[in-house]
Amino acid sequence: MLWEELRVGERLPPAFWLGVALKSLLALLLLLPLFLPDLEQFDGKGMNWRVLVYPLAAVIVPLLWRATGSQPPYPYLADNLIVLPAISDVLWNTLDAYERVGWWDDVNHLVNSMVFAAVIGLWASRYPLSATVRLGLALGLGMTLQVLWELGEYMVFIANATDVPDAYQDTIGDLTLDLVGSLLGAAFALYATTETVSEAEPALATRTAE
Numbered sequence: 109m110l111w112e113e114l115r116v117g118e119r120l121p122p123a124f125w126l127g128v129a130l131k132s133l134l135a136l137l138l139l140l141p142l143f144l145p146d147l148e149q150f151d152g153k154g155m156n157w158r159v160l161v162y163p164l165a166a167v168i169v170p171l172l173w174r175a176t177g178s179q180p181p182y183p184y185l186a187d188n189l190i191v192l193p194a195i196s197d198v199l200w201n202t203l204d205a206y207e208r209v210g211w212w213d214d215v216n217h218l219v220n221s222m223v224f225a226a227v228i229g230l231w232a233s234r235y236p237l238s239a240t241v242r243l244g245l246a247l248g249l250g251m252t253l254q255v256l257w258e259l260g261e262y263m264v265f266i267a268n269a270t271d272v273p274d275a276y277q278d279t280i281g282d283l284t285l286d287l288v289g290s291l292l293g294a295a296f297a298l299y300a301t302t303e304t305v306s307e308a309e310p311a312l313a314t315r316t317a318e
Contacts, residue, residue: 113178113182114182116181127188127191130191130192130195131166133195134162137198138158138163140198141158141198149203150202153201158194158198162198165190165193165194166191169183169227169231183231186226186227186230190224192223193219193220193223197216200212213282217285220254220289221287221290224249224253225293225294226293226296226300227293229246229294229296230301232297233297239298242294246290246298247291250286250294251290254282254283258279258283262279
């Protein structure tokens with residue numbers, strides 16, 4: 109049974125209920141652009157694309173976990189972390205923070221890239237991979253996601269704009285922050301899972317020998 113696989117001991121852990129709260133908050137935030145599309149802070153922000161894409165953050169880890177055999181324990185930390193960038197982006201757009209606080213976009217790039225790389229690193233720790241490989245995967249795939257994000261921003265905000273004199277400089281700055289954030293997130297995941305991976309290695313070696 110699914111509920112049994114999600115339990116730690118005999119009960120669902122606090123991380124499960126935190127995930128429910130985060131995903132419920134994301135759903136509520138995504139309803140705002142649908143029911144209040146004329147709010148000024150949503151104008152020109154590509155909220156329709158966000159409404160279509162951001163729900164993936166709530167289901168990607170559960171789907172991957174199921175597709176890879178539901179190996180215990182359930183990756184609650186990765187599941188909850190991956191929802192945060194979507195929540196943050198919609199929330200700060202709703203509060204118009206990007207327009208009101210000039211440095212907020214930079215903070216968002218740094219923190220979100222850390223989250224993406226950390227989630228990838230945490231997921232990679234579930235497999236018998238060396239620390240170097242896990243670090244490389246987290247850094248490489250994390251940066252790939254951020255480059256794809258920049259391409260999406262270009263298509264939505266810049267490609268058809270007539271007045272974007274600082275677009276190139278802004279993009280280079282964003283990518284620099286993405287690289288730093290991805291490195292920090294990958295390092296965090298490596299540090300957070302080193303003990304867990306070390307404990308799992310003897311069992312993996314035994315199973316391989318058998």
